[in-house]
Amino acid sequence: MTSELQRLVDGLGRRLQRNVTVDDRRLRQLAFSSHEYGEIDRLREQSIFRRDVPDGALEWTFGAGARSAPGPFRPPVAPEIGATIQRLCVPIRQEGALLGFIWVLEGDGPLSEEELGSVLATLDTIAIVIQRDQLAQELYRSRARELVRALVVADDARLREHTAEELIDADLFVAAEPVVAMVVTVHAGEQALTDTERSTLEGWLERVSGRLSDRRHISLVRRDHGLLLLSDKDPLVSGDAKRHLAEELLDHLDRDLSGADVAAGIGEPVTELSAFFQSYGQARRAARVTRLVEGFGRVAGFDRLGVYGLLVRIPLDELTPQALPPGLRRLLDAGAKGEQLADTLEAFLDHAGDVQTAAEQLYVHRTTLYYRLQRIEEYTGAHLANGEDRLALHLGLKIARLMGLRHHL
The missing domain is CATH 3.30.70.270 (Reverse transcriptase/Diguanylate cyclase domain)
Known part of the structure; x- marks a missing residue:
């Protein structure tokens, strides 16, 4: 938000000698008094340093009637979200539309009628500034998004370079x-x-x-x-x-x-x-x-x-069973036994043919693993001593996962 809103909030804080914050209608912080007046609670501290709405704050605020309140109101203190100091909340509206809220930390001493009048006197000015800033921000975001969209869809390298330069020259993104x-x-x-x-x-x-x-x-x-x-x-x-x-x-x-x-x-x-x-x-x-x-x-x-x-560069419409080696398709079509052999084959290939390590992963004896590898060769027609056959089967198993045909061991 603009320095104008910050000046308004700082001025209100000085007049009241209280901590003041202005949020938008989603409780995103727009400005807060730069000087601290007395004790603050965890809710204010978190909202300033995290630049976000702390967990539970939205429910607490709107549960107290913030959206429909016709004027100033005081939500109850809520230690569970860090709101241990009493607050005054003043809805900010322009032509009936809710733009945001002014928050004043009152503590044990509620605002006097004169102090409340000072808050209300700033409402129209703050509303105008917020409305103007929100329009400017929306134009800013729209232009930034338009350029990012162009950046990711442009096929021409020169167009991408021009778009990147425009993002930087328009002060929409940091350079270098x-x-x-x-x-x-x-x-x-x-x-x-x-x-x-x-x-x-x-x-x-x-x-x-x-x-x-x-x-x-x-x-x-x-x-x-x-x-x-x-x-x-x-x-x-x-x-x-x-x-x-x-x-x-x-x-x-x-x-x-x-x-x-x-x-x-x-x-x-x-x-x-x-x-x-x-x-x-x-x-x-x-x-x-x-x-x-x-x-x-x-x-x-x-x-x-x-x-x-x-x-994953393979187009979705190319991910069909026909993308798999025929021998591997036969193995995967062999029901539970085929799935067991596929698990064995993948463990064997993942460990570069290390029989001992694969057997340990599968919790079987090496003799059992050798028997299964023999059965795999019979099903697939591949020779596991052949590097190209091993590569085709290994890639096929990974592609099968991309197709959702297999699950992890």
Whole structure:
């Protein structure tokens, strides 16, 4: 928000000698008094330092009637969410539309009539500033999203370079930092998002990424997934923080979207903004692998996909049983016995033909393993001493996982 809103909040705080905060209608903090007047509680502390709504605060606020309150009201203290100091909440409206809230920490001394009048006198001005800033922010976000969309769909390298330059020149994204993509999906396949899914996904992408450093993140919702463009130099997403951010997003979506099947993928950093499409493609493939192959959890980084990072490039319409070697198809069609032999074959190949290690993984004697390998050769017609046969079977087993035909041991 603008420095004008900050000046208004600082001025109100000085006049009241109280801690003042202004939030938007979703309780996202827009401004808070820069000077602390007396004791503060954990709720205010967390909302300032985390730049997010602490857990339980939304339910507490709206449960107290914040959306429909015609004027100032006092939600009850709630130690369980850190609200241990009494607050005055004043809804901010413009032509009946709720824009946000003014919060005043009252403590043990309620505002006098004169002090309350001072708060109410600022309402119209604050409402106008918020409305103007929200319009400017929406234009800002729309332009940033339009350019990110162009960045990931453009086929021409010069067009991508021009788009990246425009993002930087328009002060929409920081220059000269490596970037990385995160893709979030809410159901399997390429099914288009419903209006509810799109709205919910967009809201949580904005809210969670809003805690990150300015000009180092842009969110976008596409036809069937959400996307975050992130600076890999932002300390708030370094190391495992990207995975934690993805897990948090998925937790919120899982809770708010009934029947959702959420997953996320993270690409590898690229040094140039114009090359962001590469990280984006990797993130999409990683999200796809999390759904098709067990063992990756809900969030997968492209750097952890191994051979699946290559195999997932196979178009979905090409993933049919005919993509598998004929001998392997016969093995997988042989029921429970075939599945047991497929597990044996995969363990043997995963361990580069080390019979002892494979036998230990399968909890069988080496003699049993040798017998099974002989049966596998009979079923498949392959020779496990032949490198090309081993490679074809190994890749076929991994492709079968992508097709959902096999599960982990």
